[in-house]
Amino acid sequence: MHRVAADPLDQLRTRTSAKWRMYDPDVLPLPVAEMDYPLAEPIAEALHAAIRRSDTGYHSGSRPVADAFAPFAAARLGWEPDPARITSTADVSMGIVEVLRRVIRPGDGVVIDPPIYPPFFDLVTEAGGTVVEVPLAGGIDEGWSLDLDGVDAAFAAGARAMVLCNPHNPVGLAHPRDQLAALAEIAARHGATIVSDEVHGPLSQPDSPYVPFLTVSDAAREHGIAVTAASKAFNLAGLKAAMIVTASERGDAVRDALPYEVEWRMSQFGSIASVAAFRHGGHWLDGVIASIDDNRRLLADLLEDELPGVRYRMPQAGYLAWLDLSVLGWGDDPAAVALERARVALAEGPKFGTDAGRGHARLNLACSPEVLSEAITRIADARTSVVE
Structure with a gap:
């Protein structure tokens, strides 16, 4: 290699x-x-070519990146997202906030599982929610896992959503399929929503491949919404491009309710770079x-x-x-x-x-x-x- x-x-x-x-x-x-x-190099050349043709206007909507991501996801991630069910936005954090605003009411609990990417605490409150901490089970010696009983209890107590980090930052856990399927069943039982941050997914190691949440079950597709990007895998954070992905009519209704400007916050260079990354990177x-x-x-x-x-x-x-x-x-x-x-x-x-x-x-x-x-x-x- x-x-x-x-x-x-x-x-x-x-x-x-x-x-x-x-x-x-x-x-x-x-x-x-x-x-x-x-x-x-394919990304660098695509950006240089855009500069040479003065292609620095607004990006042209979700479909160019969605159409490039779908075959990439199918070939590398075992995921076949429908490009028509992908809405672009500027970055994963922004996508999480906008989705949460559609699926919770002000003050509703939103589950996160520390140790966790620090902005998650702020994203929940920015969206109007209240942070509910359900720490990961296990630890460094034995390995981590989702505390499914803790999540179940949090939903039973009134939490309406969970921001899942899949794979998990900072511990690098690629959540196993059975745990994700069990989480989806818990969400379905309580009518809750799992907002899954999957930006680290393409960087999983071959001996522990990541499982996209929307692939694990009908319950996951019904109650899950994924937010992902080329930004982490291809080091493109500064170019501002991400995707909100759904796989059910319930999820589609959330995307359809997003403000018009959400889709147009992706940058032109972010779109160009993401297409090059997914097609040629x-x-x-x-x-x-x-x-x-x-x-x-x-x-x-x-x-x-x-x-x-x-x-x-x-x-x-x-x-x-x-x-x-x-x-x-x-x-x-x-x-x-x-x-x-x-x-x-x-x-x-x-x-x-x-x-x-x-x-x-x-x-x-x-x-x-x-x-x-x-x-x-x-x-x-x-x-x-x-x-x-």
Whole structure:
């Protein structure tokens, strides 16, 4: 399997995106979910061609991206979405908020499962809902799973929706089909809606493929709405393009009720890049997945050699590693100490849920092996200097 090599560090530091402008130049930035790999050539060429023809107006609606996504999803994800049931929007977070606004009333409970992507807390309240936390069951040692009994109880107590992260950020869990099917049955029994964020799906590893929620059962299709994009798999977050996908008349009614402007918030460059990614980016994506696989295994070895006692479970999908750094004795937010003492930036664990994230941090694996190795060495050196 071919690999995609990350750009050199000096070249990366010329980028102006958040990852490379939030910290001082001596910091290794590994918190923000951006990849260090060069843009896939078919995407770069499509964008250059658009510039050459001054094609910088409004995008032309949902169908170009939907028509490109459908065969990509069928070939790579085992999912056959109907392009007519896809509505474009600017990004996955925006799509989640707009869907929630249609399926809950102000004040209704919305379930999330910490440790969870921190914006989920804000997306629920932005949509007018009340956050109901049902933490994942299990943990790093035994593996995680959905707390189905907890979700059932939350719906029974009045929650009307759940924002599912599938695959799960930050733990990298590709939820198994039987758990997703059981979740769909629970939602059906309570008349609730599952809004499934599937943006990390194309980055699942071959030994643990992700299961699109809308494929698992009739109940999932009836009570589920997926929101996804090329943005995470192809590193296109800045181009603003996402899709809201349904598979039932109930779901269609939600899409049909979306404000007119929701569809037109996708950017023209986002549309062009997404079409190129879905139609021509598969070879590049395979190489990125292989490189991430190398790094997730390298991280296990580095921790064993340099930071024994730090707990880590290799992610099944995505390029984010959830680390239990409690053994370092760096308090509830070890990322703050790592930044100060090691000049390594990690995502702060407590932001993923105070209880679930205490003593933890999230690390971005989509970098060169050299940067990953340097980061762990810096943290190990910082730990040793404090002990001495």
